[in-house]
Amino acid sequence: MGKINLKDKLSMFSEHWSPKVIAEMNDYQFKLVKIQGDFVWHNHTDTDEVFIVIEGEMKIEFENETVELGEGDMYVVPKGVEHKPSAERECKVLLVEPRDVVNTGNTEGDLTASNDVWI
């Protein structure tokens, strides 16, 4: 596998809430996702989840607080913690999580995406 340019990869898709795998390290995956609007409340029972904002602004709501993230911010959502990502305008995010993680965690629904689509 050669070098991977984040912006090049981001230019290859446009749909929201549909993470694309760009790299694997051991049994972890790096995924790019474009988000806009509200996601669903969910948690990941077995794993922490990392968000790194590449471009734009997003929020992550928790039960008792809301975190606002801008370009160059990262956040680790601890395993088992309910959260709801959202973005008023399109925001581009790098996710890091184990290979088998489903985007909607414990809350399967319309926004559940395939979890191993590579670009």
Added chain:
Amino acid sequence: MGKINLKDKLSMFSEHWSPKVIAEMNDYQFKLVKIQGDFVWHNHTDTDEVFIVIEGEMKIEFENETVELGEGDMYVVPKGVEHKPSAERECKVLLVEPRDVVNTGNTEGDLTASNDVWI
């Protein structure tokens, strides 16, 4: 743990080849490092290693090729593969690797850094 801004964290140290942990996800760590000059040839026997260039340009030499990385490029060095990072001018890099990884891998020496220094 709150949100982590990569540039803020990068402003907190100046030494080269001395990775600083900024976040943990499960048993993996995210580390920022500033590099300049030549590192040593080494490999990590048990793990892949991810480089994401935040600012600047760097090279990773392998036995049969040299990869040049710029801002927004990432690269996964497979486990066990000999490599030598270098940068002509200072380059700022985000590393992702398991918690116990030592920067010089199998080649302990002057450039071996503490592997669990947080900022």
